[in-house]
Amino acid sequence: MTDQDFGTYAAALFLLIGSGFVFVGAVGLLKFNDPMTRVHAPTKVGTVGIGMLLLGSMVYSNSLGSTSIHELLIMAFLFVTAPISAHFIAKVNIHRRACETPPSPPRDETWSTLNSPEADQKNENLKVGQS
Amino acid sequence: MMRVYRWLLPHPLLTLILAVVWTLLQNEVSSGMVVFGIILGVIIPLMTSIWWPDTPQGFRLGKMISYSFVVIWDILVANVQVAWIVLTVPNAKLKPAWIVVPLELRQPEAITVLAGTITLTPGTVSADLSNEGHSLLVHVLHTSDADAVREDIKTRYERRLLEIFS
Numbered sequence: 001m002t003d004q005d006f007g008t009y010a011a012a013l014f015l016l017i018g019s020g021f022v023f024v025g026a027v028g029l030l031k032f033n034d035p036m037t038r039v040h041a042p043t044k045v046g047t048v049g050i051g052m053l054l055l056g057s058m059v060y061s062n063s064l065g066s067t068s069i070h071e072l073l074i075m076a077f078l079f080v081t082a083p084i085s086a087h088f089i090a091k092v093n094i095h096r097r098a099c100e101t102p103p104s105p106p107r108d109e110t111w112s113t114l115n116s117p118e119a120d121q122k123n124e125n126l127k128v129g130q131s
Numbered sequence: 132m133m134r135v136y137r138w139l140l141p142h143p144l145l146t147l148i149l150a151v152v153w154t155l156l157q158n159e160v161s162s163g164m165v166v167f168g169i170i171l172g173v174i175i176p177l178m179t180s181i182w183w184p185d186t187p188q189g190f191r192l193g194k195m196i197s198y199s200f201v202v203i204w205d206i207l208v209a210n211v212q213v214a215w216i217v218l219t220v221p222n223a224k225l226k227p228a229w230i231v232v233p234l235e236l237r238q239p240e241a242i243t244v245l246a247g248t249i250t251l252t253p254g255t256v257s258a259d260l261s262n263e264g265h266s267l268l269v270h271v272l273h274t275s276d277a278d279a280v281r282e283d284i285k286t287r288y289e290r291r292l293l294e295i296f297s
Contacts, residue, residue: 043251045214048206072155083251084247087256090256105265
């Protein structure tokens with residue numbers, strides 16, 4: 001078996017594993033029925049799924065003899081940005097009271113998302129009442 | 132000498148990261164591109180340094196590297212676990228929970244790293260910080276023992292981060 005064959009099989013294996021994880025992420029997004037549990041599936045399963053796809057791309061281009069290391073950067077950026085988007089989705093859920101209200105923190109007054117001036121709180125209550 | 136170094140490299144780690152990112156973007160390692168990356172890594176922090184908050188003091192790179200290996204391993208395990216929960220646990224039996232992690236970490240950078248780690252690892256997403264920054268709100272996908280999850284976060288990640296940012 002030549003290097004290129006090996007590269008092809010390895011890349012195919014990585015693509016299969018990666019697309020499996022991405023598929024499970026999509027299933028989780030559809031299956032869960034609470035906005036907060038929905039955040040879980042895509043953030044974690046998505047990162048490794050896409051990481052595997054990128055690993056497949058790296059292995060394949062290396063076996064063809066042209067080294068490609070761009071993918072490492074994509075992975076690094078993905079790992080840095082995925083928690084931030086998850087964090088913001090969670091904050092929006094708390095802000096819109098779309099999920100169970102979290103328990104109040106032991107040492108401080110409240111969570112920063114719920115910490116809005118009183119004038120704004122009236123407006124928020126109105127909006128929640130209307131919808 | 133030390134002052135020249137401080138003036139030239141206000142953020143040594145940022146310089147290193149910029150040089151590495153530039154080299155990776157070129158998609159091939161050549162000495163010219165590495166030198167150009169280092170030049171960029173010196174110029175960009177110098178030009179933007181007035182907008183940067185203070186350099187975090189006492190950052191241990193070696194411990195950070197071993198920490199990132201622990202985290203990468205946990206991410207792999209977490210993915211298999213979450214995939215298993217998605218496929219096998221029906222919605223009615225799912226036990227999501229909020230847990231509150233009291234923080235000993237003070238630096239914003241350290242708390243950011245901890246929050247990011249929590250989101251990427253077993254069944255937890257960090258959702259919010261309390262208004263004075265003393266506790267972190269974490270959402271757990273499926274647990275029967277919330278205290279164990281909190282202990283795990285505190286001993287496995289926060290203790291290591293306290294050593295890194297000390």
